[in-house]
Amino acid sequence: MSAAGLSEADQKELQSFLDTEQAKARVQNSVHNFTELCWDKCITSSIGARFGRGEEACLSNCVERFLDSSLYIVKQLEQQRHAQ
Template structure:
C-alpha cells in the first residue's frame, strides 16, 4: 500500500505515526507513575478524602517521577548531540 503513496504522503504518514507513538509513550508513562504512586501512597481504604499524608505523598511521588523523566530525556538528548 505504501508503494502507492507519494514521497510527501509517506513523510506525512510517518510524521503522523511518530506523533501517535509519542502520545502512546506519554500515556504509558502516565499510567505507570499513576499506578506506582497510588500503590506507594494509598495505605488506607478509599474514602471521600485522602488519608493523612496521602495527598502529599501522591504529589511528591508524581513530582519526583516527572523530574526523573525530564532528567532522562535531557541526558538522552545530550548523548544524541554528541554522536
C-alpha cells in the same frame, strides 16, 4: 491505496504522523504507569472521604516527580525529532 503508491513526500508525512502517534501512546502509557505507581505507593489506608495523614503529601510529591519526568521525556522526544 498502499504505501507503495504514495509519493515520497506523502510517505514522509505518514511516517511523521505514525511517529507522533507512537510518541503519544508512550506518554499515555507512562501516565497510566505513574498513576498506578503513585496510588500503590501512597494510598495505604482504606478509601474514605479523605486521604490519610501522609497520603496527600505522598501523592503530591509523586505527581510532581511524574510531571518532572514527563517534561524531561517530552524534551528528549523533541530533541530526537529535530535531530532527524
